[in-house]
Amino acid sequence: MGEINRSPYESTITLTVNGDTHLFRLGEGCHEVSPSHTLAFTLRERLGLTGTKISCDRGACGCCTVMMDGKAVLSCMLLTVECEEKVISTIEGLGDPITGSIDPIQQSFIDHTAFQCGFCTPGIIMSTKALLTENPSPTRGEVQEALAGNFCRCNSHYHVLDAVMAVTRKGG
Amino acid sequence: MKDYRFIGKATTRKDALDIVTGKTKFINDLSFPNMLYAKVLRSPFPHALIKSIDTAKAMKLPGVKAVLTYKDIPDWMGGLPRHVRVLDSKVRYVGDAVALVAAETEEIGEEALRLIIVEYEPLPAVYDVEEAMQPEAPQLYEQFPGNVLPRGIRVFGPNPLQEVVIGDIDQGIAEADFIVEGTYSYENIPNPLPPESPGAIAVWEGEDTLTVWSASQGPHILKVALQKMMGSSNVRSMGSPVGGSYGSKYMSWQYVFPAAALAKATRRPVKICYGRAEQLAAFTVRLGSRIHGKVGMKMDGSVTFLEGDWFVNTGAFSEMAQGMVAVGCGEAQLMLKCANWNLKPKVVCTNRTASGQVRGFGGQELKCALVPILTLGMEKANIDPVDFFKKNYVKPGEGYYWRDGEWWVSKGIDFTNAIEEGARVFGWQEKWQGWLKPSSVEGTKRRGVGVGVHGNADVGEDVSEAFVRLDPDGKAIIYSGLAEHGTGQRSNICKMVAEILQIPLEWVSVTAADSSINPFEFGPVGSRGTYAIGSAVIEAAEKAKKQLFDLMAPKFKVTPEELETVNGMVYVKGKDEEKLPWIAGLGYHGTCLGRGRFQPDFTLPNFMMIFTEVEVDTETGKVDLIKVVSATDVGQIIDPPSLINQLNGCLGSAGIDSALFEETVLDTRLGRIMNPNMIDYKWRTFAELPEMEHAILETPFPSHRFHAIGVGEIAPSPGPSAVLMAVANAIGVRIYDYPLTPDKILSALGKMDTLKKGGRG
Numbered sequence: 001m002g003e004i005n006r007s008p009y010e011s012t013i014t015l016t017v018n019g020d021t022h023l024f025r026l027g028e029g030c031h032e033v034s035p036s037h038t039l040a041f042t043l044r045e046r047l048g049l050t051g052t053k054i055s056c057d058r059g060a061c062g063c064c065t066v067m068m069d070g071k072a073v074l075s076c077m078l079l080t081v082e083c084e085e086k087v088i089s090t091i092e093g094l095g096d097p098i099t100g101s102i103d104p105i106q107q108s109f110i111d112h113t114a115f116q117c118g119f120c121t122p123g124i125i126m127s128t129k130a131l132l133t134e135n136p137s138p139t140r141g142e143v144q145e146a147l148a149g150n151f152c153r154c155n156s157h158y159h160v161l162d163a164v165m166a167v168t169r170k171g172g
Numbered sequence: 173m174k175d176y177r178f179i180g181k182a183t184t185r186k187d188a189l190d191i192v193t194g195k196t197k198f199i200n201d202l203s204f205p206n207m208l209y210a211k212v213l214r215s216p217f218p219h220a221l222i223k224s225i226d227t228a229k230a231m232k233l234p235g236v237k238a239v240l241t242y243k244d245i246p247d248w249m250g251g252l253p254r255h256v257r258v259l260d261s262k263v264r265y266v267g268d269a270v271a272l273v274a275a276e277t278e279e280i281g282e283e284a285l286r287l288i289i290v291e292y293e294p295l296p297a298v299y300d301v302e303e304a305m306q307p308e309a310p311q312l313y314e315q316f317p318g319n320v321l322p323r324g325i326r327v328f329g330p331n332p333l334q335e336v337v338i339g340d341i342d343q344g345i346a347e348a349d350f351i352v353e354g355t356y357s358y359e360n361i362p363n364p365l366p367p368e369s370p371g372a373i374a375v376w377e378g379e380d381t382l383t384v385w386s387a388s389q390g391p392h393i394l395k396v397a398l399q400k401m402m403g404s405s406n407v408r409s410m411g412s413p414v415g416g417s418y419g420s421k422y423m424s425w426q427y428v429f430p431a432a433a434l435a436k437a438t439r440r441p442v443k444i445c446y447g448r449a450e451q452l453a454a455f456t457v458r459l460g461s462r463i464h465g466k467v468g469m470k471m472d473g474s475v476t477f478l479e480g481d482w483f484v485n486t487g488a489f490s491e492m493a494q495g496m497v498a499v500g501c502g503e504a505q506l507m508l509k510c511a512n513w514n515l516k517p518k519v520v521c522t523n524r525t526a527s528g529q530v531r532g533f534g535g536q537e538l539k540c541a542l543v544p545i546l547t548l549g550m551e552k553a554n555i556d557p558v559d560f561f562k563k564n565y566v567k568p569g570e571g572y573y574w575r576d577g578e579w580w581v582s583k584g585i586d587f588t589n590a591i592e593e594g595a596r597v598f599g600w601q602e603k604w605q606g607w608l609k610p611s612s613v614e615g616t617k618r619r620g621v622g623v624g625v626h627g628n629a630d631v632g633e634d635v636s637e638a639f640v641r642l643d644p645d646g647k648a649i650i651y652s653g654l655a656e657h658g659t660g661q662r663s664n665i666c667k668m669v670a671e672i673l674q675i676p677l678e679w680v681s682v683t684a685a686d687s688s689i690n691p692f693e694f695g696p697v698g699s700r701g702t703y704a705i706g707s708a709v710i711e712a713a714e715k716a717k718k719q720l721f722d723l724m725a726p727k728f729k730v731t732p733e734e735l736e737t738v739n740g741m742v743y744v745k746g747k748d749e750e751k752l753p754w755i756a757g758l759g760y761h762g763t764c765l766g767r768g769r770f771q772p773d774f775t776l777p778n779f780m781m782i783f784t785e786v787e788v789d790t791e792t793g794k795v796d797l798i799k800v801v802s803a804t805d806v807g808q809i810i811d812p813p814s815l816i817n818q819l820n821g822c823l824g825s826a827g828i829d830s831a832l833f834e835e836t837v838l839d840t841r842l843g844r845i846m847n848p849n850m851i852d853y854k855w856r857t858f859a860e861l862p863e864m865e866h867a868i869l870e871t872p873f874p875s876h877r878f879h880a881i882g883v884g885e886i887a888p889s890p891g892p893s894a895v896l897m898a899v900a901n902a903i904g905v906r907i908y909d910y911p912l913t914p915d916k917i918l919s920a921l922g923k924m925d926t927l928k929k930g931g932r933g
Contacts, residue, residue: 030277036279044201049194050194050197050200050201051193051194051195052194053198053367053368053415054200055367055368055369055448056448056849056850057447057448058448058849058851060849060850060851061367063367090194091193091194092194095193102189102193106192106193107192109188109191109192110184110185110188110189110192111184112813113184113185113811113814113817115188115191115192115658116416116658116659116660116814116817116818116821117367117368117414117415117416117417117656117658118187118191118192118196118413119198119366119367119368119415119416120367121191122194125192144858144859144861145858145859147857147858147859148857148858149857150858151850151857152367152858153364153365153366153367153416153418153824153825153855154658154817154821154824155817155820155821155823155824156820157861158861158864159813159816159817159820160858161858161861
């Protein structure tokens with residue numbers, strides 16, 4: 001982050017998302033980040049990272065799940081100004097940026113058709129990523145608990161659990 | 173069974189990579205330069221006249237570009253019949269639209285709503301369907317005396333089914349060994365609650381050309397409907413991927429009109445996306461359904477007559493209630509062989525958020541109240557419900573009045589095998605102990621089993637059209653107005669075309685659901701995707717292939733019928749040593765285009781049975797769902813994982829969970845919905861999944877080339893009445909409405925004095 005030259009006269013914020021660092025001026029203007037903006041809003045409306053979905057916007061449905069410092073967080077319940085100095089990953093940041101290959105979790109979701117409408121899928125995948133980062137071989141029950149905050153209305157739960165368990169086996 | 177290259181095999185959804193990488197663009201992920209945001213001021217009163225509105229302060233707020241009230245809104249009308257204005261001088265439910273704002277940002281729009289000053293004259297309100305029909309009840313619309321909506325739905329034909337009146341009730345009474353009577357209701361108005369809230373973007377070109385991007389489940393029919401409702405405007409409808417709909421976002425004028433009106437007023441693109449509270453409290457919910465019914469039966473389980481009043485509560489307006497009544501009346505007959513009927517529906521409006529189309533489409537609402545009345549008779553005759561449904565479900569050669577009012581005869585298949593296979597997989601014989609008897613008891617935990625049934629003849633409803641274009645490089649493009657709403661239907665029509673043309677699935681694509689380039693498409697509703705949409709696409713592919721062979725035959729000096737094609741190469745059947753690519757017939761600069769059209773066919777009923785096992789804790793009143801088995805026969809599976817996903821959809825508000833805990837709680841003192849958020853509105857989580865199995869048979873149907881039919885609409889519908897039966901058997905006491913929350917269980921067990929809510933006991 002050292003290369004970004006902060007003006008001492010302006011209030012700014014730097015955000016690190018998927019390995020890129022972004023500098024925003026704080027304010028109410030159309031390219032600025034307001035102190036009232038949620039991380040979900042900033043990701044979508046300022047950075048164009050629309051893979052993070054806003055559904056309930058009140059921390060109940062998990063659609064907006066992203067990773068912050070390796071943990072799953074609800075980006076609709078965090079103010080952007082709270083996220084300075086944190087390392088944030090979104091669904092767009094999964095996989096290998098050099099080769100372009102996708103994360104094994106994503107591949108497993110494809111292989112198991114672990115979605116229907118797909119709206120809640122990015123949030124579910126990010127919750128899964130956080131779980132497997134912490135615990136690479138969870139039981140099916142532990143996966144169910146970890147995903148209990150992710151709303152899926154099409155009832156793709158069973159295929160999602162199959163997809164996650166297939167990755168955990170591979171991961172050992 | 174024929175072994176196909178793609179059909180029946182699990183293949184990757186065409187949109188899978190975009191979905192798992194977050195690249196899929198849902199409606200709220202789109203934006204346009206210079207776009208404004210729409211916000212809606214909503215009524216705090218369930219019924220009131222607007223005496224005055226002052227918008228001056230809101231208009232002065234920097235960033236506000238338009239404020240519209242009933243005084244300056246275009247005269248576009250929705251509803252069935254047309255009775256719903258975009259904004260009116262009268263509000264009819266808490267959440268009814270009062271004014272619209274277009275602003276540079278959502279925050280400014282919300283701020284502007286607070287600056288609009290409205291003076292209301294509150295009116296008395298009514299919420300109960302039977303109270304609304306009383307002479308002294310508040311009247312919602314001058315043109316609908318008694319709050320009863322006129323019958324009929326023109327798009328189903330001149331004589332749509334609006335009741336079931338067949339035979340002679342007196343004769344049915346004379347023939348009956350006994351008569352049972354009861355009242356059951358399914359009035360908890362669960363919310364379909366798609367994770368993507370309703371949304372649209374409207375852009376005008378000139379005065380009369382409107383382009384709408386929307387999350388509609390039926391973008392092409394939306395174009396047709398909007399043009400009718402708006403008068404002469406030329407509408408182009410762009411379908412987006414749909415982030416869940418479950419029927420609710422099929423007809424989308426409710427949220428498209430505000431965006432279109434504001435876009436017209438400001439001459440700028442306008443986006444509207446409902447907030448979650450708006451979606452839960454001001455968008456369409458399921459119909460309320462209550463039946464007072466009487467059934468005559470013989471001891472062998474034959475039904476001699478069925479008579480009843482079906483009260484359909486549509487809330488503040490009818491979006492499609494008469495259509496749902498028509499289909500429901502047809503579906504009742506599929507389930508029940510009976511010579512004498514007198515089932516009289518009444519569609520009634522009340523002062524709560526309106527009801528609209530939801531997966532199950534009328535038949536589910538009807539069954540949830542009607543099947544339990546039939547079970548009163550099954551109990552009296554001591555008949556196993558599985559045997560009852562097996563005996564009474566429509567068989568090939570038997571007839572029914574369908575939604576168009578015409579008599580149709582089933583040319584489909586007998587579902588007895590599916591029923592028996594479902595019972596075997598579930599272990600019904602071992603678990604069924606008789607009526608109001610638990611399967612097992614362990615301390616305070618009592619288990620019970622129940623079964624429900626549903627089916628429709630809508631697999632062949634309405635018109636679909638498609639074109640298939642063959643390109644010289646061996647690729648095929650399907651022109652279809654089909655939106656992807658989660659079932660994988662856009663991928664499945666690619667599989668059908670790939671199978672016919674024998675080209676890799678990757679070589680087949682579908683156009684964007686753009687009404688300006690695609691032919692007519694009614695949309696993926698009523699389980700019609702496989703048969704109706706599929707048939708149009710199959711015909712188009714066959715015709716395109718024939719054109720190709722007509723062009724290629726002279727090159728081989730044979731007739732077109734002697735040719736075959738695989739992987740973009742054409743050859744004479746049996747002689748694949750000499751091959752020519754498509755380009756040899758089409759040329760570098762040519763294509764061929766086949767056209768397919770599907771005409772409605774109501775002769776193929778589908779079928780779904782759901783077996784459930786529940787465990788009731790008699791101390792706490794909590795009901796746990798232990799096991800679910802659904803049984804069906806689909807003719808031919810197109811894509812196994814997509815079908816299993818659809819069948820797993822029997823949970824949720826569309827089905828079983830509307831019997832267990834999903835409900836919209838209405839405060840009948842203030843008319844407000846008390847749980848318009850996802851904490852207080854209960855939904856099933858990953859942590860609470862029952863054991864789930866499916867018995868899926870594949871008996872070829874006389875449908876299309878692959879002998880398949882769809883079951884998406886009906887997959888959840890038998891669930892709620894199955895759960896109601898299972899709980900009654902577990903605790904030995906009947907409960908007469910849904911959902912089966914702990915208070916109702918404890919009240920039924922005599923452990924609580926009164927019901928907290930519901931008002932009907």
